[in-house]
Amino acid sequence: MKSEVIVVGAGGHAKVCIELLQAQGDTVAYCVGNTDSPDTCLGIAVLKSDDHLLALRKEGYQRVFIAIGSNPVRNKLAKKVIEAGFQLVNAISPAAVVSPSASLGRGIAIMAGAVINAEASIADLCIINTGATVDHDCVIGQAVHIAPQCALAGNVRVGNLSFIGVGSKITPEIHIGESVMVGAGSVVISNIGPAITVVGVPAKVLNKF
Numbered sequence: 001m002k003s004e005v006i007v008v009g010a011g012g013h014a015k016v017c018i019e020l021l022q023a024q025g026d027t028v029a030y031c032v033g034n035t036d037s038p039d040t041c042l043g044i045a046v047l048k049s050d051d052h053l054l055a056l057r058k059e060g061y062q063r064v065f066i067a068i069g070s071n072p073v074r075n076k077l078a079k080k081v082i083e084a085g086f087q088l089v090n091a092i093s094p095a096a097v098v099s100p101s102a103s104l105g106r107g108i109a110i111m112a113g114a115v116i117n118a119e120a121s122i123a124d125l126c127i128i129n130t131g132a133t134v135d136h137d138c139v140i141g142q143a144v145h146i147a148p149q150c151a152l153a154g155n156v157r158v159g160n161l162s163f164i165g166v167g168s169k170i171t172p173e174i175h176i177g178e179s180v181m182v183g184a185g186s187v188v189i190s191n192i193g194p195a196i197t198v199v200g201v202p203a204k205v206l207n208k209f
C-alpha cells in the first residue's frame, strides 16, 4: 500500500490543503480535478476526472483528502471515495491549536491560526478555516465550513452541511440547524432552524423574494 495522499480538488482551497498536508509530513501524489482544472496544482499533477480514483485505488493508494470548499459536494465525494475503499486523512496546520480534549473526525482541514478549545467536537469533513476559533464544548456537524476569522463561543452547535461566513460571531449556547448559510460578518444571537440563510448584526433571515 502506498502512503502518499491523493487530494480531490485542484482549486484555491486545494492549494491551502496541500500545504497543510505537506507541513504535517505527508507527500501528495496527485490531485483529482475535472476537465476545467489546471494541469498542475502547486506543482502536483492533476488527473482530470473522478474516474481516476478507482485506478489509483488499484495502484495501491489508500489515503485521500477531499479539498473542495462546497459542503454538499465535499460530502458527496467523500461517500464515493470511501465506497472505493479509501481512508480520509486530516490536514491540520502546525500553526493551529487543537485542545487534547477536543474530538476530531476524519477528512477535516484545520487552517493556520485556528483554535479548537476543550471538549469541542468536530465531525468528519469539516473545514475550520484560517484564524477561526471554536470554543469549549462546541459540537460541529458533518461537512460544516467555519470560514476565516469566525468566533464560536462555548457550547455552540452547528448542524451538518452548514456554512458560517467569514468573520461571523456566534454567542454562547446557540444552536444552528443543518444546511444553514450564515452571511459574512453576521452576529448570531438566537437559534436558527434548518436550511435558511441569515445575515446581519444581529443575524436575521434573508428574504430575497
Ligand SMILES: CC(C)(COP(=O)(O)OP(=O)(O)OC[C@H]1O[C@@H](n2cnc3c(N)ncnc32)[C@H](O)[C@@H]1OP(=O)(O)O)[C@@H](O)C(=O)NCCC(=O)NCCS
Residues within 6 Å of the ligand: 129, 147, 148, 164, 165, 166, 181, 182, 183, 184, 185, 186, 197, 198, 199, 200, 206, 208
Ligand atoms: C449571505 C450570502 C450567502 C448571500 O448571497 P446571495 O444569496 O448571493 O445574496 P445577494 O448578494 O443577492 O444579497 C441579497 C441581499 O442580502 C444582503 N447581504 C448579502 N450578504 C450579506 C451579509 N453578509 N451581511 C448583510 N447583508 C448581506 C445584500 O446587501 C442584499 O441586500 P438588498 O437586497 O437590500 O440589496 C453572501 O452574501 C455571503 O455573505 N456569503 C459568505 C461568503 C463567505 O464568507 N465566504 C468565505 C469563503 S472562505
